[in-house]
Amino acid sequence: MASERSGSVQSVGRAFEILEQLAAADGVMGLSELAERLQLPVPTVHRLMRTLVGFGYARQLPSRQYALGPRLIQLGAVATKTTGAWAQPILDGLVRQLGETVNLASLESDKMIYVAQAPSPHAMRMFTEVGRRVYCHCTGVGKSVLATLPEERVRAIIGRVGMPPQTSHSIADVDSLLEELAAIRRRGYAIDEGEQEVGVRCFAVAVPNAAVPTALSVSGPAVRVTTEMGTRAIPLLQAAARQLAAELSGS
Amino acid sequence: MASERSGSVQSVGRAFEILEQLAAADGVMGLSELAERLQLPVPTVHRLMRTLVGFGYARQLPSRQYALGPRLIQLGAVATKTTGAWAQPILDGLVRQLGETVNLASLESDKMIYVAQAPSPHAMRMFTEVGRRVYCHCTGVGKSVLATLPEERVRAIIGRVGMPPQTSHSIADVDSLLEELAAIRRRGYAIDEGEQEVGVRCFAVAVPNAAVPTALSVSGPAVRVTTEMGTRAIPLLQAAARQLAAELSGS
DNA sequence: CAGTTCTTTTCCACAAGGCGGAAAATGATG
DNA sequence: CATCATTTTCCGCCTTGTGGAAAAGAACTG
Numbered sequence: 001m002a003s004e005r006s007g008s009v010q011s012v013g014r015a016f017e018i019l020e021q022l023a024a025a026d027g028v029m030g031l032s033e034l035a036e037r038l039q040l041p042v043p044t045v046h047r048l049m050r051t052l053v054g055f056g057y058a059r060q061l062p063s064r065q066y067a068l069g070p071r072l073i074q075l076g077a078v079a080t081k082t083t084g085a086w087a088q089p090i091l092d093g094l095v096r097q098l099g100e101t102v103n104l105a106s107l108e109s110d111k112m113i114y115v116a117q118a119p120s121p122h123a124m125r126m127f128t129e130v131g132r133r134v135y136c137h138c139t140g141v142g143k144s145v146l147a148t149l150p151e152e153r154v155r156a157i158i159g160r161v162g163m164p165p166q167t168s169h170s171i172a173d174v175d176s177l178l179e180e181l182a183a184i185r186r187r188g189y190a191i192d193e194g195e196q197e198v199g200v201r202c203f204a205v206a207v208p209n210a211a212v213p214t215a216l217s218v219s220g221p222a223v224r225v226t227t228e229m230g231t232r233a234i235p236l237l238q239a240a241a242r243q244l245a246a247e248l249s250g251s
Numbered sequence: 252m253a254s255e256r257s258g259s260v261q262s263v264g265r266a267f268e269i270l271e272q273l274a275a276a277d278g279v280m281g282l283s284e285l286a287e288r289l290q291l292p293v294p295t296v297h298r299l300m301r302t303l304v305g306f307g308y309a310r311q312l313p314s315r316q317y318a319l320g321p322r323l324i325q326l327g328a329v330a331t332k333t334t335g336a337w338a339q340p341i342l343d344g345l346v347r348q349l350g351e352t353v354n355l356a357s358l359e360s361d362k363m364i365y366v367a368q369a370p371s372p373h374a375m376r377m378f379t380e381v382g383r384r385v386y387c388h389c390t391g392v393g394k395s396v397l398a399t400l401p402e403e404r405v406r407a408i409i410g411r412v413g414m415p416p417q418t419s420h421s422i423a424d425v426d427s428l429l430e431e432l433a434a435i436r437r438r439g440y441a442i443d444e445g446e447q448e449v450g451v452r453c454f455a456v457a458v459p460n461a462a463v464p465t466a467l468s469v470s471g472p473a474v475r476v477t478t479e480m481g482t483r484a485i486p487l488l489q490a491a492a493r494q495l496a497a498e499l500s501g502s
Numbered sequence: 503c504a505g506t507t508c509t510t511t512t513c514c515a516c517a518a519g520g521c522g523g524a525a526a527a528t529g530a531t532g
Numbered sequence: 533c534a535t536c537a538t539t540t541t542c543c544g545c546c547t548t549g550t551g552g553a554a555a556a557g558a559a560c561t562g
Contacts, residue, residue: 008302010519011549012266016306023326027333032509041551046511051259055267056359059463064510064558068330070357070364073382075274076327079319082278106321108307113321131324212310261548262520283538292522297540315529315539 084116091118100220105141107213138170140192140204141215147184201225335367342369351471356392358464363393389421391443391455392466398435452476
């Protein structure tokens with residue numbers, strides 16, 4: 001599950017696996033359960049937990065269970081700001097022109113993670129939090145990014161995380177996906193037709209030559225985000241993507 | 252600066268010190284600068300950084316500088332949710348009754364960290380982000396918490412972080428602070444009269460018997476948060492604090 | 503309330519894993 | 533193209549983390 005690259009400091013990796021595990025369980029967990037899930041001896045986990053608690057990255061409840069600590073709040077907030085800050089004005093501009101939610105997402109350990117968002121002014125809108133992680137194969141941003149990668153790397157990603165379908169429209173096998181990616185490369189943008197969530201359509205384009213593969217999308221209910229809107233949105237998205245790319249290499 | 256408790260795993264502690272350092276510098280830093288600030292040899296920092304980057308908790312910019320990574324966004328989001336979730340309804344209730352911003356903050360490594368907030372409906376309001384950390388001696392929540400601690404512990408905290416004044420109203424020496432704390436214990440609540448930010452008044456009470464010292468406050472511009480409002484707010488705050496304490500021990 | 507079982511925590515001998523000095527790559531600067 | 537600054541790799545030493553075993557606490561139970 002966690003990406004272990006060689007040359008990594010073991011204990012640090014394990015500490016973060018613990019935090020991820022807690023986050024996945026959405027909050028609290030006992031020591032032994034934690035050890036069980038991570039396939040690590042209990043004392044080892046305990047020592048790491050003590051360290052995390054000592055620093056405030058985890059806390060121990062009166063029930064002796066563990067939870068994520070408040071110190072992570074600040075780190076997360078700063079990370080959000082620094083990751084998305086440079087993009088925010090551009091996203092805001094797009095929302096002003098298009099009136100629908102615009103997202104920026106990057107490839108991170110085989111999934112897409114949303115790093116910035118400008119929400120639509122509409123009351124009924126997508127519920128997508130910055131920081132959320134989604135599969136590549138069934139999202140506009142994910143497919144745009146995959147389309148920029150060599151086939152072997154796409155296969156590697158799918159091999160590791162699989163292609164669990166999110167809706168009945170989700171692409172379910174590798175061959176269909178590769179075909180779709182070819183189509184995306186041809187036309188220069190990706191469409192998500194309710195593949196991630198029923199009734200939601202999304203247009204997406206990749207940010208060219210980004211150091212870490214990144215894409216930009218507009219999404220909203222299919223009744224508002226129509227094909228006609230697409231013809232208007234695509235050029236704007238592509239322009240914004242180029243602008244982001246420029247800023248990215250500029251700094 | 253960072254709280255090192257014995258029995259901690261060295262490399263894990265260092266890894267987090269790196270992240271904190273990056274967060275403090277509000278974003279990006281080169282390897283050698285990082286090593287310099289942490290007083291650690293460059294190769295050591297490099298190895299830890301490689302680990303952090305490998306896992307996605309840090310990223311390396313094209314300029315080879317390092318920044319906080321997107322993976323922290325999610326951890327922070329979950330931490331925020333699980334830390335403040337149980338308190339949110341109570342805070343929301345207070346805002347409905349008082350019409351001003353309500354904050355919940357906990358003591359964490361000698362400073363107060365905001366763990367939950369319910370913002371005032373007013374347009375002009377305090378800008379306080381959840382996750383932000385402030386000094387104890389010049390905030391309502393901080394003073395309320397200090398007032399619950401034994402004098403020696405207060406002295407220890409001040410000894411470590413000092414009392415840098417934030418405004419001309421800030422308490423600037425230990426003796427005045429201890430007097431103020433005595434007054435707070437007598438009357439049962441703390442007042443912050445523009446000690447943290449000019450023109451902002453704040454009433455605060457500690458959550459009794461919390462495992463980790465925690466306090467609750469209402470704050471806003473002094474023109475709205477008047478002394479008269481205080482007489483109305485204090486009993487509500489105290490009731491809410493008791494309610495929080497109950498929930499805290501209940502779970 | 504002793505007896506049983508589960509979980510958390512402490513202890514400690516062992517050696518794996520991390521450490522950091524030195525040197526090699528890489529890239530910036532004049 | 534030489535020089536300087538910074539990042540990255542290498543590798544031997546030994547500190548530091550590891551995890552089995554056992555103790556200390558909670559939580560059930562008859």
